[in-house]
Amino acid sequence: MRNLNVLELPLYGINLIEASAGTGKTYTLIIIYIRLLLCLGNRSDFSRPLTVKEILVVTFTKSAVRELRHRIRENIHQFRLDCMRGYSHNFLFSKLLLQIHNVELAINQLSEAEKKINQASIFTIHSFCQNILNHNTIELNMLFNTNIVDNETILYQQACTDFWRRNFYSLPLNIARLIQEYWKDPNSLLNDIIPYIYRARSNLDCYNHNVHEDKKSIITYYEKILDHVNHVKKEWLKNKHNIITILNSYDINRRIYNKSNLIRWIDRINQWVKRPTIDHTTPNDLQRFRTTELKIHNNSNKSDYICTLFDSVEKLYSQLSSFKTSIFKIAINEIHNDLNNTQHYRSEITLNDLVDVLAHHLVKDKDNKLAHILRTRYPVTLIDEFQDTDCQQFKIFSTLYNSDSENGLILIGDPKQSIYAFRGADIFSYMKIRRTVCNKYNLNINWRSSLNIVNAVNQLFQLVSNPFIFEDIPFIPSVTASRNSMYRFLINNQSQTAMCFWLHPDEIVTIGDYKRSMAQECATILYNLLHEIRNGTAWLENDKYKRKLEISDITVLVRNHEEASLICSALSKVNISTVFLSNHKNIFETMESYELSLLLRAILFPESHTICTALTTVFFGLNATDIESINNNESKQERIFEKFFEYYSVWKKKGVYLMIQKVIFDHKVPEKLLSTRVGESSLINILHLGELLQDAARQLQDEHALMEWLILKITQPKNKKTSDQNLRLGSDHQLIKISTIHKSKGLEFPLIFLPFIADFNYVKNPFFHDRKSYKTHLNFNTSKSHLTLADEERLSEDLRLLYVAVTRSIYHCSIGIGPIVRRYKKKSNTNNDLHHSALGYLIQKKTSGNAATLKKHLKKLSVYSNGDISFRIISKSQELFSHASSVASNQLLCGKKWKTSPNVIPWSITSFSALQHTDVGVTTYLNLEKQLDISEHIQSQENEIPLTPHTFPKGKVCGSFFHSIFQVLDFRKLVDMKWLYAHMERYNIDPIWGFVVREWIYIVLNTPLNNNLTLAQIIPENKKTELKFYLSINTYLTSEELDHLCKKYDPVSRKSSSLTFLDITGMLKGFIDLIFRWNHRYYLLDYKTNWLGDNNKDYVGSKIRQEMIKHHYALQYQLYTLALHRFLRNRLVSYNYEKDFGGVYYLFIRGMDGTPLSNGIYFFRPLSTFINKLDNLFSKNNLNIIK
DSSP states (O other): OEEOOTTTOOOSEEEEEEEOTTSOHHHHHHHHHHHHHHTOOTTOOOSSOOOTTTEEEEESOHHHHHHHHHHHHHHHHHHHHHHHHTOOSSHHHHHHHHHOSOHHHHHHHHHHHHHTGGGSOEEEHHHHHHHHHHHOTTTTTOOTTOEEESOHHHHHHHHHHHHHHHHHTTSOHHHHHHHHHHOSSHHHHHHHHHHHHHHHTSSEEEESOOHHHHHHTHHHHHHHHHHHHHHHHHHHHHHTTTHHHHHHTTTBOTTTSOHHHHHHHHHHHHHHHHSOOOSSOOOGGGGGGSHHHHHHTBOSSOOOOOOHHHHHHHHHHHHHHHHHHHHHHHHHHHHHHHHHHHHHHHTEEEHHHHHHHHHHHHHHOTTOHHHHHHHHHOSEEEESSGGGOOHHHHHHHHHHHTTOTTSEEEEEEOGGGOOOGGGTOOHHHHHHHHHHOSEEEEEOEESSSOHHHHHHHHHHHTSSSSTTSSTTSOOOOOEEOGGGGGOEEEETTEEOOSEEEEEOOSSSEEHHHHHHHHHHHHHHHHHHHHHHHHHTOEEEEOSSOEEEOOGGGEEEEESSHHHHHHHHHHHHTTTOOEEETTOOOBGGGSHHHHHHHHHHHHHHSOOHHHHHHHHTSTTTOOOHHHHHHHHTOHHHHHHHHHHHHHHHHHHHHHOHHHHHHHHHHHTTHHHHHTTSTTHHHHHHHHHHHHHHHHHHHTTSSSHHHHHHHHHHHHHSTTTTOOGGGBOOOOOOTTSEEEEEHHHHTTOOEEEEEETTTTOOOOOOSOEEEOTTTOOEEEETTOOHHHHHHHHHHHHHHHHHHHHHHHTTEEEEEEEEEOOEESSOOSOTTSOOSGGGSHHHHHHTTTSOOOHHHHHHHHHHHHHHTTTSEEEEEOOOGGGTTHHHHHHHHHHHHHSSOOOOOTTOOOEEEEEHHHHTSSOTTOOOTTOOOOOOOHHHHHHHSOSSOOOSTTTSOOSHHHHHHHHHHHHHOOTTSOOOHHHHHHHHHHTTOOGGGHHHHHHHHHHHHHSOSSSSOOGGGOOGGGEEEEEEEEEEEEEEEOHHHHHHHHHHHOHHHHHSOOOOOOOEEEEEEEEEEEEEEETTEEEEEEEEOOOOOSSGGGGSHHHHHHHHHHTTHHHHHHHHHHHHHHHHHHHOTTOOHHHHEEEEEEEEGGGOOSSTTOTTEEEEOOOHHHHHHHHHHTOTTOEEEOO
């Protein structure tokens, strides 16, 4: 491969230019474009200059088209001025000037090109194909009335819904239920199937794919499954007395397969075996006796379990899996065919179909009529971002320009930056094409980054041979432009390291703990950096100037919205504002859209309750005290009603947008909003919504129709979403930017932070490419060798994503790293899984290692980089924010002066948590929650710890996890493992706990709470989860009188410490975990994950009582009982507390064991006298509840 001299590049034939990050790919394209316009270059065979219409430029996004058009116009204009002056300060322009013989002619040609730049042939691949269709319909044998569908998603949804209806509605109920366990509705099926549908248009081979046989045998297959269920039951009856003996003869993991667990599992399976077989359902415990499961938990090499029972169980679950696969294959085939048939019937064609049609026609056209037309129309084609192409797209251009010396095809891209496989880019197509191109050139001078950053990146990617795994994606070290050697990032006049690794301190760390720690570390570093910015001690220096670092110079790069949310949350804790550049949230999903609907409703239906609701919105900003004042003043009420009538008149005469502007002006909304941290974005959203409403009003009959339109958009924001509904960004000048790596491609930032880049996910979709033919394959049986190939491709893309991320930086890049494990490890000095990530693959040189190995590699890397790379071990999680917390707290408390009066208690909203602590009036903004930390257990326990509810990690994350599960769970159904694992992943809980958690949930739901009641018996109609309530406090409530009343009537309160909160008035809010009805009575229930000890004996009644006393839980259930009492009193016609209220259950779920009168259960029923007195204390008949 040769280094490119853009002034001597031949402009005929096929040429491939590989441009590393920051080497001026777009500028190179522009120089070639100007050469073509002016017919410059000694080796050009073109006998005449080309016009902007004759030079075809193809790129892959609409934004790239706009950027290219702008940059080309800008440079044509600049070069025209240089021609007029006779000299240029630009090196390449000055060289081009020397090649011009007729300057006046060149000026005219450039002027003409600048005028007609909007007619230039600059397209996306899809708009190019659409343009060909518009001009060459006859040559393509297309119908004139063919409709082009921009949004394929709607077609997919329709096809999937039709498939669901056709195939599943008529199935027997038990089969339909099984299918619904796989996919709850057509949309969930479509989410799984979309990647396969996309790939179906490519060169895809499927292994083990006999659709017709599968389709004929769905019911037969299910009947075979039932037969095998009966076979397993027979095998179980034959072997049930020998199971423990058989397992004891092997070195099985005793933490899981201990005697008590085995007895409990076997007992539950015995009960299932005795029941008649009516469907496919099996007890969860049966999976413990699968051959594969036993091998996983085998501690020795002896793993052949000689027992037909275990093989039968394994075969049963394999059949269930194969049943799902069969249906899945049918769905892929039918939906794909259905799409084609529907499009043919409707004369519709998608954007991707356009590419296929044009490619097919060019290949099959024996007379080459269309190819000749296109070659004449476009003598030269420049393809930008060529690494994002696929075989079909390249087939078009290779057919047009192959072996044609009179035309030129110039391909410009960088395979190291191919990161869009999820939207169809195929790096294997690029590699295949690369092998066929003879003329290959390289751009290797980096004009973007400092000398130190370039050296750091070179060092990182030269740690291994073939850093991107495949030889056809070479890494050639970049050379820094001489001017960039002056680039420096300074703090207190000291140069900062170009690349810094933050190393997690633990011996092993789960993905969840790694992400939380790095989010906290990033927030701490950025807080301290902002402190330097405010003090004027942080500077950026280059060859032209030295300037102060600004907040907008800082960018955090993440993979996805989940990581963006995590870092936003961490930064908000230190009061740092951010803007998410990749936010594609719909404007109708915002709070402003909901509040605007309340305003419009009040204007259309001006009644007391609608207007009162509207007055609480952002447009008016009134609180409960203000509204109460209005309710007690008739003249104020009349003025407000008159105002709303006036707004309706403006809406009717001048339109909804002007009406919204009048409301904003009348009530000084901008002044109020812009004084807050998020006010600018809120104001932008309001004005954006006003524009959308005004546009919609033109198509609708009247104001009521517009109101209905807005409600529909709010309730179904994703239906028919268009680009104008995306959130608009405000000014980001004083905000830290957060962007996804994919969105950042092509951009540059002075300082970047990559807190989560060491994360990775093993491949799930069984797609892979043949390593010789580069053909795409899909293997539903997911053999080990094919999964290895698929995961190798996943790793290669992760490496390319890492390359894109680190090369965005100009001055500095910080990276989070740690000894990450994907599965729970028994020993702290064990090897980690980091080498499966892109970062670990490079640093650990493709091999596994432990924490010490990682540290050693980082030290070596630091030495070899000549000081351009450094690393440091971050603080333990509990020490994070130690500096930032104190500084931030002082700022938060001192930044605003509060007007106070000893005689006035401010109206406020409080909660149980606030009442149980002294400082109810102060929010501890930087309070760090104890995290879900498996490493904490590893260090404090023996090397091998049993996986039980008692050893499940402690902390608030654990509580949130279980509360979120019980909130949505249907108590009557078995927990689906796929759903559970997805839920665990959201809370960053290690998958090894999956079966433990499922069994734990089963125990909680099936433990008798009294002689007859279990939660598993509660139907959805008889329960409410996470009920939010507000209790009004219309008097000044003191801690003394509440404490006195509670201790008088409740024995637990009598033992608790005294309440000491400040006097309050206003509202008390809360969330009740569960309200359920049983035998015509209503009960409250609260789940507690508190850890009281290592075994069930630590959860006996006396110890639970102490925990209730310690945490003031009595006060909690007293307030919840009052809320439910008021709610029922307003809902039930003949409500009576004694008759209708059953009591309160507190379940300490770690101690529940499934037996009647189990440990871990606390029950109490407050006296009606006490609840009535508490009601009076809070001011009775003043209830506000949110249902």
